[in-house]
Every structure is written in C-alpha cells, then in structure tokens.
Amino acid sequence: YCEKLITGSSNILKYFFSSDIMNQNNDYPVWIKLYKRELFSNTKFPEGKIYEDIIMNYNILQKCNIYVKSTKLVYAYYQRPMSITKSKLMFKHLSLIDVSKEILLSLYKTDTELIALGRRKVAMSYFSILAMYIRNGTDLDIHDINRILSEYKKIKYDYLKTEKSVKIRIISFFMCINIFLFRR
Numbered sequence: 001y002c003e004k005l006i007t008g009s010s011n012i013l014k015y016f017f018s019s020d021i022m023n024q025n026n027d028y029p030v031w032i033k034l035y036k037r038e039l040f041s042n043t044k045f046p047e048g049k050i051y052e053d054i055i056m057n058y059n060i061l062q063k064c065n066i067y068v069k070s071t072k073l074v075y076a077y078y079q080r081p082m083s084i085t086k087s088k089l090m091f092k093h094l095s096l097i098d099v100s101k102e103i104l105l106s107l108y109k110t111d112t113e114l115i116a117l118g119r120r121k122v123a124m125s126y127f128s129i130l131a132m133y134i135r136n137g138t139d140l141d142i143h144d145i146n147r148i149l150s151e152y153k154k155i156k157y158d159y160l161k162t163e164k165s166v167k168i169r170i171i172s173f174f175m176c177i178n179i180f181l182f183r184r
Contacts, residue, residue: 017117
C-alpha cells in the first residue's frame with residue numbers, strides 16, 4: 001500500500017473536491033476515514049438528509065491541517081443491493097445537488113481554484129443524478145428529468161473540462177442529445 005500526505009486546509013479541500021465517484025477515486029464517504037475526535041467539536045451530521053457525508057467531510061476537512069490518504073485495506077464495506085446509489089432515482093436523491101450547491105456557496109470566500117472545484121462538484125452532482133436515472137429508472141416526473149438535464153447542460157463543462165475518462169464524456173454527450181433514448 002502507499003500513503004499520501006497532504007498539508008494545509010486549502011490543499012486538503014482541493015484534494016477532496018478532485019475525488020470522483022465515477023472514476024473510482026471517491027473520497028467523499030465518512031466510512032473510509034479515521035478522524036481525530038476533536039474535529040467533531042461544534043460539528044454534527046445534519047439530520048434527515050442523505051449525502052450528509054459530503055457536507056460533513058467538507059466541514060471537518062476545513063479544520064484539518066494534515067490529511068493522510070492510504071491505500072491499505074483495513075475496512076470491509078458491504079453495499080446492499082438497494083442502497084441509495086443502486087435504487088431508482090427519487091426526489092430525495094436531489095439533495096446531492098443541494099449539498100453541492102451549499103458547499104459551493106461557502107467556497108466563494110476562498111481562492112479561485114477551490115471555487116472552480118466546487119463548481120465542478122455541482123456539475124458532477126447533476127451528472128451523477130442523471131446517470132442514476134439512466135441506470136435505475138425513476139419515480140420522478142419527466143419534467144423534473146428535463147429540468148435537471150437542462151441545468152446540467154448549462155454547467156457540464158465545469159465537470160468535463162477536467163474529466164479524463166472517455167466513457168464519462170461519451171455518456172455526457174448522449175445524455176445531452178436524448179437522455180430518454182439513451183436510457184433505453
């Protein structure tokens with residue numbers, strides 16, 4: 001295994017925002033980290049939200065001066081067949097977009113690189129929601145899907161300009177042409 005040491009709150013946040021679920025470089029979950037207890041002082045998980053680990057990690061990582069990323073396997077995680085990411089797209093899943101926008105708003109007090117990464121996170125959240133619809137279907141109204149797709153089209157380059165995966169670029173392209181046909 002290897003370890004990576006990242007120092008400075010700004011660098012830690014940049015690393016955090018550059019992680020990506022689609023490319024298996026996901027650093028958002030809280031269950032893949034060990035924390036010092038004092039980082040949780042005055043910080044609590046938001047109640048009644050899903051994707052709360054993203055906002056929680058953001059709040060905690062702002063307090064960090066040192067972040068160590070290790071590839072050592074020390075934890076086994078079982079993903080249920082009907083977990084949030086494997087279920088039909090429902091209204092509650094849209095909170096991923098809300099959480100990302102909330103973080104972006106707080107980043108406007110920081111440097112331009114962090115703001116760009118925050119914008120990327122918002123666009124990536126829209127992409128993830130639409131990809132969930134393509135994979136698993138939805139209970140949402142067709143107008144909701146069209147609205148989400150329309151918003152994604154406006155900001156997709158915030159995500160795609162840093163995306164290296166050809167697969168993601170192709171999915172985004174076909175998604176934007178006709179998501180309903182692409183789903184079939």
